[in-house]
Amino acid sequence: MKTGLVLLREQAGHETGSHPENAKRFPGVVERLGNDSREHGLPILDSRPAEVEDLLRAHTESHVENVRVAAESGPTWLDGDTVASPQSYEVALRSAGAALVAADAVSGPDRSADSMFAIVRPPGHHATADRAMGFCLFSNAAVAARYARESLGIDRVAVLDWDVHHGNGTQDILYDDPSVLFVSFHQWPLYPGSGWIDEVGVGEGRGFTVNLPMPPGSGDREHLEGFQAIAGPILDQFDPGLLIVSAGQDGHVADQLASQNLTAAGYGALARASAEFAAGKGIGLVALHEGGYNPETLPLLDHAVYAGLGGFTPDLTGDTPAPEVGDNGWPERLAQIRRAQSVYWPI
Ligand SMILES: [Zn+2]
Known part of the structure; x- marks a missing residue:
């Protein structure tokens, strides 16, 4: 499993x-x-x-224009926690563009790797079709999914989002689209408040949104169980031509923005399971950086993800051990998710 990096050198x-x-x-x-x-x-x-036309496959023209103008006269606050500074529009274009470079590298005519990990900011998964929110300006994952369809001729794309927050923006954009499967692991309850089990898509997209709201205190075991019991079988049946991972490592036990207990080993295992799924299908994998807000631990977490994608052994020295948590309601939640999803998928 050959992986690689896409870097956004202008991120600052x-x-x-x-x-x-x-x-x-x-x-x-x-x-x-x-x-x-x-x-x-x-x-x-x-x-x-x-290109602007790449963004317009996922966002409204007025949203793209709003971000451009807000940045020009920035710093401008687009919502309570999302700011655009003078270079933000250009950097956000490159953040989305890095996803396209990664898609080309794993699925284009000059395919050079099985997976690529794009280290990008601003992150994307909270940006809806028509507004910026939650630190995000454009949904890099949705832009890449639509690009893969339009420019790379891939019929079905799956987006797997393991950021600790629900990827409401990506979900919003793809909600009625049966050509893109959206699967999200996230802590519940937590910002932005969406992502309950019954959000399954609408119209022709019904059944193509899969939410796994995890109780606080969930760690490696719970996430891997969710992958094996729900996400993996549904991904397998959907049979995508490309897997996009919204890789946010903010569910780590030492990340201050949430209450989950994932370790670096757990992120490595999720990445490895994703890469093995893609390898089994013979398809490319694009991992896009989302959250992860502890600069002390983030290099280790991303190293674990990169090693999982590339199939090499990570050095997990310095990882924070997860505390013992009793029953946090996960078994019942998993059963509930299975019941809801078995209407659409034989799992
Ligand atoms: Zn997050």
């Missing part, structure tokens, strides 16, 4: 000040994953700016 141009989603998140990540790439001979590609 998206200035957010003293905000959890800031330019200091990634230098340590880029250094560590750069070392991994050299050690294992893995490619490192540069992002390119997405």
Whole structure:
């Protein structure tokens, strides 16, 4: 399983000040994953700016224009926690464009890797068709899914979102679209408040949205069970031509924005399961960075993800152990999710 990186070298141009989603998140990540790439001979590609027409496959023209104008006169707050600074529009174009570079690298005519991990900010999965929210300007995952359909001729694309927050923006954009399966693991309850089990899609898209709201305190075991019992079998039956992973590592036990107990080993295992699924189907995998807000632990977590994608052994020295948690209601929740989804999928 050959993986690689897409880097957004201009990321610091998206200035957010003293905000959890800031330019200091990634230098340590880029250094560590750069070392991994050299050690294992893995490619490192540069992002390119997405075209406006790429964004318009997922967002309204007025939203794209709003972000551009807000950035020009920035810093401008687009919602209570999402800011656009003067270079934010250009950086956001490159953040989405990195997803397209990754899609080309794993699925295009000059396929050069089985998976690519795009280290991008601003993140994307909270941005809806017509508005920025939750640190996100454009949904990189939805833009990439639509690009894969339109430009790479891939009929069915799956988006697997394991960020600790619900990927409401990606879901919003793809909600009525049966050509894109959206599967989200997230803590419940938590920001942004959506992502309950009964949100399954609408119209022709009914059954193509799969939400796994996890009780607080869920860790590696619960997430892997959810993958094996629900996400994996549904992904297998959907039979996508490309797998996009919204990889947010903010469910880590040492991340302050949520209450989950994932470890670096758990993220590595999720990445490995995803990469093995893609390899089994003979399809490409695009991993897009979403959350992860503890700059002390993020390099280790992303190293674990990168190793899982590439099938090499991670060095997990320094990981934070997860506390013992008793029954947090997960078995009942899993049964509830299975009942809801078995209407659409024989699981
Ligand atoms: Zn998040």
